[in-house]
Amino acid sequence: MAASDASERAAERDEDRRLFVAYTISATLWLLLTTAVGLLLSFKFPYPDLATSPYLSFGRLRPIHTNGTFYGFASVALTGIAFYVVARASGRPLWAPKLAWAALWCFNIAALAGSVTLDLGINNGDQEYREWVWWVTLFFLAALVLSLIALVGTVARRAESDIYISNWYLCGAYIFTIILGITAILPWYQHGLGQVAVQGFYMHNAVGMWFTFLALGTLYYALPKLLNRPIYSYALGVLGFWTNLVFYPVIGAHHFEFSPLPWWFQTLAIVFSVGMLVPVVAGTANFALTIRGRWERVRRSYALPFLVVGVAYYFLGSSQGTVEALRSLQAVWHLTNFTVGHSHATMYGFITFVAWGGIYGLLPRVTGKEPNLLAAGLHFWLALLGVTLYVGSLSVGGTLQGLDWLHGDPFIASVEAASPFWVARAVGGSMMFVAHLCFAYNVYWMTLGRRAVHAATPAAAGAQPAR
Numbered sequence: 001m002a003a004s005d006a007s008e009r010a011a012e013r014d015e016d017r018r019l020f021v022a023y024t025i026s027a028t029l030w031l032l033l034t035t036a037v038g039l040l041l042s043f044k045f046p047y048p049d050l051a052t053s054p055y056l057s058f059g060r061l062r063p064i065h066t067n068g069t070f071y072g073f074a075s076v077a078l079t080g081i082a083f084y085v086v087a088r089a090s091g092r093p094l095w096a097p098k099l100a101w102a103a104l105w106c107f108n109i110a111a112l113a114g115s116v117t118l119d120l121g122i123n124n125g126d127q128e129y130r131e132w133v134w135w136v137t138l139f140f141l142a143a144l145v146l147s148l149i150a151l152v153g154t155v156a157r158r159a160e161s162d163i164y165i166s167n168w169y170l171c172g173a174y175i176f177t178i179i180l181g182i183t184a185i186l187p188w189y190q191h192g193l194g195q196v197a198v199q200g201f202y203m204h205n206a207v208g209m210w211f212t213f214l215a216l217g218t219l220y221y222a223l224p225k226l227l228n229r230p231i232y233s234y235a236l237g238v239l240g241f242w243t244n245l246v247f248y249p250v251i252g253a254h255h256f257e258f259s260p261l262p263w264w265f266q267t268l269a270i271v272f273s274v275g276m277l278v279p280v281v282a283g284t285a286n287f288a289l290t291i292r293g294r295w296e297r298v299r300r301s302y303a304l305p306f307l308v309v310g311v312a313y314y315f316l317g318s319s320q321g322t323v324e325a326l327r328s329l330q331a332v333w334h335l336t337n338f339t340v341g342h343s344h345a346t347m348y349g350f351i352t353f354v355a356w357g358g359i360y361g362l363l364p365r366v367t368g369k370e371p372n373l374l375a376a377g378l379h380f381w382l383a384l385l386g387v388t389l390y391v392g393s394l395s396v397g398g399t400l401q402g403l404d405w406l407h408g409d410p411f412i413a414s415v416e417a418a419s420p421f422w423v424a425r426a427v428g429g430s431m432m433f434v435a436h437l438c439f440a441y442n443v444y445w446m447t448l449g450r451r452a453v454h455a456a457t458p459a460a461a462g463a464q465p466a467r
């Protein structure tokens, strides 16, 4: 059970508010920068002669986009939320906030140095999501360690004996990711098949044990808070937590089906990918049953629709992953653009929408400043339609690519088949980028802008404690 609302409010301190604001502004700047890069990348598919300088080449910009959205945007946005949620659900101010400030510096040094070195062609090779050189990764790891100390210190000083479920997920994310990060830089796993196995472990768990845990922790706090009712089932939350831990760490090898990795190891990854349905259904059902009967409240809120889309894409993207892992379907989709559609369904439809819902739902409570409603509506619809077009077009285009390869057609036939879908992806990407500009405008209004644009708001309603 979380602390009572009165003790939560008493726990709020000016420095905690400033931290939430600083993390959100920093994350927003990285969102703009790295998705501008993503947008340029998406136009390079239909127009391969666009921006041919080495500094703007696909090979350098792609990891800038992926690492930047992961570690500069999503990690920072969700860590800002985590500090707020863990302190509020513990009924205490954040312990040692200086550590949280130091972590923000480390996150930003890592994202900046990582982007600059990648653009100069200095990298750790082609291991996805760990292309940063080791000393850049160390800054990111330092940020995680500093954040974890501040979070655990806060939970240790909590007002009530129970640890609310959101805090399990949020603290767990840092513990698992520190283990993951250290494993990824151990020198004896950097060659041969061992490297492939570790890469599968790292890349999938960067999504599964880091972003998924952060987003679920955010949902377990923000949904009940904004809906003004307790979470449907605490037990389902606990079931989801432990079954995520059981199944997630082993499924990474499904990225390397048909590779020289042992066949039994690939099969184990597929079986555990099916097992992932347990935490996914437990989590989705819990959230859906919490929302049930409160649609009027969702309709009147500017924050809740983002969380609802996050829950829907959590279910769709994750169950798509289970289906995609089956060998018969990997035979078609392996190495095609279908996978890129899946990445954006999960990292954008689920993780990014939950981060936005958390910020819209919780930040105005801290600053007393509301977003512009028109910009929030535009943000929501452009991002939702944009990402759905993005995912839909690459799912069809990727399937056509895979079928062409299976039929043994000349490679250029698969390029021609996919090219209209690359144009559609660029259109969807443009809509998503305009949505990010609307979000940035609203972050300005929720932080640096003038106070109280609107009086009582639907998002601010729901002052009951989350339980």
Ligand code: HEM
Pocket (backbone or CB within 6 Å): 035, 036, 038, 039, 041, 042, 062, 065, 066, 069, 070, 074, 337, 339, 340, 341, 343, 344, 347, 348, 351, 352, 428, 429, 430, 432, 433
């Ligand atoms: C305007 C919004 C965005 C656009 C236009 C965009 C575009 C792209 C493009 C063109 C690629 C390269 C695909 C390829 O190699 O075939 C890519 C990869 C990727 N992007 Fe984005 N992106 C956007 C937002 C995001 C966000 C917000 C995230 C995460 C929070 C993200 C995560 C990823 C990931 C994980 C990959 C690697 C996909 C894979 O290898 O499966 N993207 N994106």
